[in-house]
Amino acid sequence: xxxxxxxxxxxxxxxxxxxxxxxxxxxxxxxxxxxxxxxxxxxxxxxxxxxxxxxxxxxxxxxxxxxxxxxxxxxxxxxxxxxxxxxxxxxxxxxxxxxxxxxxxxxxxxxxxxxxxxxxxxxxxxxxxxxxxxxxxxxxxxxxxxxxxxxxxxxxxxxxxxxxxxxxxxxxxxxxxxxxxxxxxxxxxxxxxxxxxxxxxxxxxxxxxxxxxxxxxxxxxxxxxxxxxxxxxxxxxx
Amino acid sequence: xxxxxxxxxxxxxxxxxxxxxxxxxxxxxxxxxxxxxxxxxxxxxxxxxxxxxxxxxxxxxxxxxxxxxxxxxxxxxxxxxxxxxxxxxxxxxxxxxxxxxxxxxxxxxxxxxxxxxxxxxxxxxxxxxxxxxxxxxxxxxxxxxxxxxxxxxxxxxxxxxxxxxxxxxxxxxxxxxxxxxxxxxxxxxxxxxxxxxxxxxxxxxxxxxxxxxxxxxxxxxxxxxxxxxxxxxxxxxx
Numbered sequence: 001x002x003x004x005x006x007x008x009x010x011x012x013x014x015x016x017x018x019x020x021x022x023x024x025x026x027x028x029x030x031x032x033x034x035x036x037x038x039x040x041x042x043x044x045x046x047x048x049x050x051x052x053x054x055x056x057x058x059x060x061x062x063x064x065x066x067x068x069x070x071x072x073x074x075x076x077x078x079x080x081x082x083x084x085x086x087x088x089x090x091x092x093x094x095x096x097x098x099x100x101x102x103x104x105x106x107x108x109x110x111x112x113x114x115x116x117x118x119x120x121x122x123x124x125x126x127x128x129x130x131x132x133x134x135x136x137x138x139x140x141x142x143x144x145x146x147x148x149x150x151x152x153x154x155x156x157x158x159x160x161x162x163x164x165x166x167x168x169x170x171x172x173x174x175x176x177x178x179x180x181x182x183x184x185x186x187x188x189x190x191x192x193x194x195x196x197x198x199x200x201x202x203x204x205x206x207x208x209x210x211x212x213x214x215x216x217x218x219x220x221x222x223x224x225x226x227x228x229x230x231x232x233x234x235x236x237x238x
Numbered sequence: 239x240x241x242x243x244x245x246x247x248x249x250x251x252x253x254x255x256x257x258x259x260x261x262x263x264x265x266x267x268x269x270x271x272x273x274x275x276x277x278x279x280x281x282x283x284x285x286x287x288x289x290x291x292x293x294x295x296x297x298x299x300x301x302x303x304x305x306x307x308x309x310x311x312x313x314x315x316x317x318x319x320x321x322x323x324x325x326x327x328x329x330x331x332x333x334x335x336x337x338x339x340x341x342x343x344x345x346x347x348x349x350x351x352x353x354x355x356x357x358x359x360x361x362x363x364x365x366x367x368x369x370x371x372x373x374x375x376x377x378x379x380x381x382x383x384x385x386x387x388x389x390x391x392x393x394x395x396x397x398x399x400x401x402x403x404x405x406x407x408x409x410x411x412x413x414x415x416x417x418x419x420x421x422x423x424x425x426x427x428x429x430x431x432x433x434x435x436x437x438x439x440x441x442x443x444x445x446x447x448x449x450x451x452x453x454x455x456x457x458x459x460x461x462x463x464x465x466x467x468x469x470x471x472x473x474x475x476x
Contacts, residue, residue, distance in 0.1 A: 112369045131349065156419035164409045168436075171405035172398065181394035190439060197435040198406075201428060204470035213474070230475065232442035236451070237468065 015053050015063070018043055022064045026105035031061055058126055065109065069133045072098050073140040080148060084216055085192055085225030087148060092169075092188035099173045100184070107177050109134070110170060141166050149216065157209050161198050168194060193229045253291050253301070256281055260302045264343035269299055296364055303347065307371045310336050311378040318386060322454055323430055323463030325386060330407075330426035337411045338422070345415050347372070348408060379404050387454065395440050395447050403433050431467045 009017065021043045025034045036057050040047045054060040075094035078087050099106050109130070145162050146154060154162070169191050176187055199216065203209040220226045247255065259281045263272045274295050278285045292298040313332035316325045337344050347368070383400050384392060392400070407429050414425055434454070441451040458464045 112365060156417075160410065160413050160420060160425075163413055164406050167409035168402050168406050171402045175398050175401055179394075182398060186443070187398075190443070193439045193442070194436060197439050198432060200471055200474065201431045201435050201467065203474055204431070204467055205424070205428070210474060229439065229442055233438055236438065236441055236448060 011053065014045075018050060018053055018060060019064050019067050022060055023068060023102070023105070026064065026108075027102050028104065030104045030108045032108065036060075062126065062129060064105075065130065065133055068102060068105065069137050073137050076141055076144040078144070078148070083220045083224050084148060085196070085220055088192045088195060089188060089225060091144075092191050095169065096173065096176075096184045096188055099177065103177050107174060110174055138163070138166055149212065151212070155208050155212075157202050157206055158199075158212055161195075161202050161209075165191075165195050165198055168198075189225070192225055196226050196229065249291065252283075256288060256291055256298060257302050257305050260298055261306060261340070261343070264302065264346075265340050266342060268342045268346045270346065274298075300364065300367060302343075303368065303371055306340060306343065307375050311375050314379055314382045316382070316386070321458045321462050322386060323434070323458055326430045326433060327426060327463060329382075330429050333407065334411065334414075334422045334426055337415065341415050345412060348412055376401070376404055387450065389450070393446050393450075395444055396437075396450055399433075399436050399440050399447070403429075403436055406432060406436075427463070430463055434464050434467065 018039065022031075022034070022039050025038060025042060036050055037047055039060070040050045043050070050060070054063065072095075075098055076091055078091050080087075142159075142162055146152070149158075151158065172187055172191060172194075176182060176184060196213075196216070199209065199213050203213040217226055256277065260269075260272070260277050263276060263280060274288055275285055277298070278288045281288070288298070292301065310333075313336055314329055316329050318325075380397075380400055384390070387396075389396065410425055410429060410432075414420060414422060437447065437451050437454065441447040455464055
């Protein structure tokens with residue numbers, strides 16, 4: 001029932017609102033360019049009241065980062081059905097959605113931004129907390145991929161391929177954000193192909209990786225993501 | 239002529255000695271585990287004298303980082319002769335030499351270590367200076383590769399391939415350092431192959447990149463680095 005009187009928010013509700021407002025502002029400008037005054041104004045409350053909910057910009061930044069990290073990790077969830085290439089392509093679509101929505105914040109964070117973006121001086125704890133959050137998202141991505149490959153005890157070479165590909169995906173997204181000179185749909189597909197290519201390079205010299213690769217592509221349709229790439233590469237080679 | 243009396247060093251000479259001592263200690267343990275006392279002791283001088291040359295551990299750390307960055311960038315230099323794959327393989331050998339020599343320091347730095355590694359609280363300026371140094375080394379790597387490809391005005395897709403491969407090389411080295419479970423010689427060759435594979439994936443969907451790829455491999459001997467990979471991949475595919 002609406003009364004026309006602004007309802008007072010509870011503490012947790014207000015905190016969640018401020019986090020949402022901050023993330024919204026960080027999606028247009030780098031966090032170090034966004035002041036507490038702006039966040040207060042966008043939330044329709046006073047600056048001192050913001051400090052009532054968050055002791056400083058840094059703690060608000062950390063809370064926003066935590067929500068963004070959970071949001072990103074949630075987008076990795078994908079049913080274990082159908083060809084692997086198609087599954088990974090859908091995840092890449094949601095990853096680029098996230099990068100698109102959080103552009104300046106994502107760039108600042110991944111380029112070492114959070115430590116320099118806060119009012120005042122960042123603490124050791126803040127830098128550690130930020131790095132731990134980034135690592136937790138990478139770890140979630142790594143574990144999701146293992147689940148889809150149906151592998152619980154990955155050999156060292158497979159772990160290397162997956163983890164280094166995750167860093168390739170991050171840098172590809174960062175480079176895309178810097179000018180958006182290549183259509184994102186092309187990069188989403190390219191990253192799926194890159195994963196297969198890196199696995200194939202490793203498999204070319206290692207029998208255990210060759211077995212993993214064979215399993216990866218066994219359910220791929222001939223005209224699917226990987227089949228199309230192989231056909232094009234063969235035509236390129238000739 | 240040696241007199242048996244310890245010669246007094248000049249200011250710059252002493253600074254260079256302390257940087258060398260610090261880098262040597264950082265090659266065995268993470269910088270945040272190395273105290274000024276240890277550096278003083280290893281250099282054979284008193285702790286207050288270290289502070290005479292460097293106002294704090296942070297400034298000594300920055301000077302050490304600068305020398306290491308220059309050292310690494312210098313290892314990218316490679317004569318523009320012979321097959322590209324062979325040139326890149328030699329550079330990868332020197333890159334892994336560097337990573338091997340500077341293990342814990344390299345790990346701490348690339349995992350966001352420097353900001354958390356100093357006595358006291360890192361400043362905004364320190365974090366910025368560190369990031370700028372890392373970026374300058376990446377930029378040097380990027381420009382060296384363009385020179386070898388004989389391309390002065392790279393298309394966006396080529397820039398993406400090169401820059402994202404550089405990040406792949408960094409993460410591969412970091413993963414290698416974490417347990418050294420894969421022989422480094424294998425990873426040096428793998429990174430050369432990864433470069434070709436990422437370029438080939440891009441070339442499969444873009445005519446301009448296909449032209450770059452053809453130029454890349456035109457001087458490759460059939461039994462060279464790339465030829466061997468292609469033969470193995472073809473046998474894997476069949």
